[in-house]
Amino acid sequence: TLISGAVVEQLDFLRISDTEEPPEFKSFEELELPKHSKVKRQTSTPNATELEQQPDINSNDWKNKPVYEILQKLNDCSCLASQIILLNILLKREGPHFITKEGTVSDHIERIYRKAGSKKLWSVVRFAASLLCKLVDSLAPSITNVLVQGKQVTLGAFGQEEEIISNPLSPSAIKDIIYNKCNLQDEREAVLQQELVIHIGWIISNSPELFNGMLKIRVGLVHHSLNLFSVMSVNPYIPPAQIEIPGSHVSPGRLGRTSRALPSVTTFQVLNINRTVIESLIYV
Numbered sequence: 001t002l003i004s005g006a007v008v009e010q011l012d013f014l015r016i017s018d019t020e021e022p023p024e025f026k027s028f029e030e031l032e033l034p035k036h037s038k039v040k041r042q043t044s045t046p047n048a049t050e051l052e053q054q055p056d057i058n059s060n061d062w063k064n065k066p067v068y069e070i071l072q073k074l075n076d077c078s079c080l081a082s083q084i085i086l087l088n089i090l091l092k093r094e095g096p097h098f099i100t101k102e103g104t105v106s107d108h109i110e111r112i113y114r115k116a117g118s119k120k121l122w123s124v125v126r127f128a129a130s131l132l133c134k135l136v137d138s139l140a141p142s143i144t145n146v147l148v149q150g151k152q153v154t155l156g157a158f159g160q161e162e163e164i165i166s167n168p169l170s171p172s173a174i175k176d177i178i179y180n181k182c183n184l185q186d187e188r189e190a191v192l193q194q195e196l197v198i199h200i201g202w203i204i205s206n207s208p209e210l211f212n213g214m215l216k217i218r219v220g221l222v223h224h225s226l227n228l229f230s231v232m233s234v235n236p237y238i239p240p241a242q243i244e245i246p247g248s249h250v251s252p253g254r255l256g257r258t259s260r261a262l263p264s265v266t267t268f269q270v271l272n273i274n275r276t277v278i279e280s281l282i283y284v
Contacts, residue, residue: 055081063089075101080116084109084127088187091131106132126188135175136194142201144168149208151217153197156181157189158220182220193219 056079062070067090074086087109090098096106113128143165146153155177156162163177182190196219204211211217 055079055085057082057085059085059089062086067094071100080112080119080121080124081127084112084116084124084131087112088127088131123188126191129191130179130183130187130189133175133179134191135171135178136198137171138201139174139194139197140169140171142198143174145201145205146197146217149204149211151204151211151214154216154218154220155193155197156220157183157185158218158224160184160220162218162220164216189220189223192223196222 057073057077062073062085070086070089074083074090077083077086087100087105090100090105091109094105096104098105100108102108102111109128109131113125113132116122116124116128143153147166147168153165154162155165155174161181163181165174165177169177178190178194182193200217200219200222
């Protein structure tokens with residue numbers, strides 16, 4: 001499994017010499033829980049419905065309201081998607097150290113981030129992670145995995161200025177690019193592009209032949225293509241050629257064939273789906 005493989009890889013340094021026998025590790029096993037136990041496996045936690053992920057407020061209606069009204073709504077609101085929108089307004093207007101009923105704005109966002117994760121509210125998780133400027137630890141190695149295959153990587157929102165990466169960069173440099181280039185249209189884009197980079201880095205390491213003929217991997221365009229999958233899965237009868245892809249190097253026919261090869265994918269928004277589904281879509 002991914003977990004056991006990662007653990008073994010990280011423990012390779014424990015071998016003192018080449019003559020020493022490598023340690024043996026047993027695979028992880030999921031323990032059977034008693035029937036009366038109230039503990040739930042993570043996989044038994046149902047995914048949130050699309051309705052649960054939708055906020056009940058509009059950010060444009062609240063961004064110019066007085067602070068006291070925003071705080072009152074924040075206290076009265078139980079929807080996490082709405083709370084994170086209100087906290088985003090407070091963060092931009094008053095800063096991360098502004099005090100709310102739940103502590104500072106940054107602390108409040110951190111709590112929503114963890115709570116949304118337990119409820120599988122992926123859109124809220126990505127929104128909160130972006131506001132906290134979180135960075136995946138393995139992002140720099142994943143980019144390096146792409147570079148060693150002779151490819152370039154571009155980061156940035158689709159249709160906006162992109163940053164071309166041709167040489168390995170430090171995590172701090174990558175973080176600056178992510179949060180300066182990807183947050184122009186949607187705050188969640190910065191986090192989703194990190195996930196895409198991780199998946200692409202893993203795939204190109206294990207199946208480099210899938211990237212034959214590619215010189216540059218535009219992560220923003222990959223996200224845009226996933227959005228097209230959702231459009232075509234809602235209405236598979238839309239001719240792919242009628243879906244405009246400005247500046248795209250991906251053929252509409254290819255996207256159409258890909259979408260029809262995914263009959264199990266129904267109406268969804270890419271920002272609301274989990275990482276496993278995103279990885280499976282990238283493989284197509």
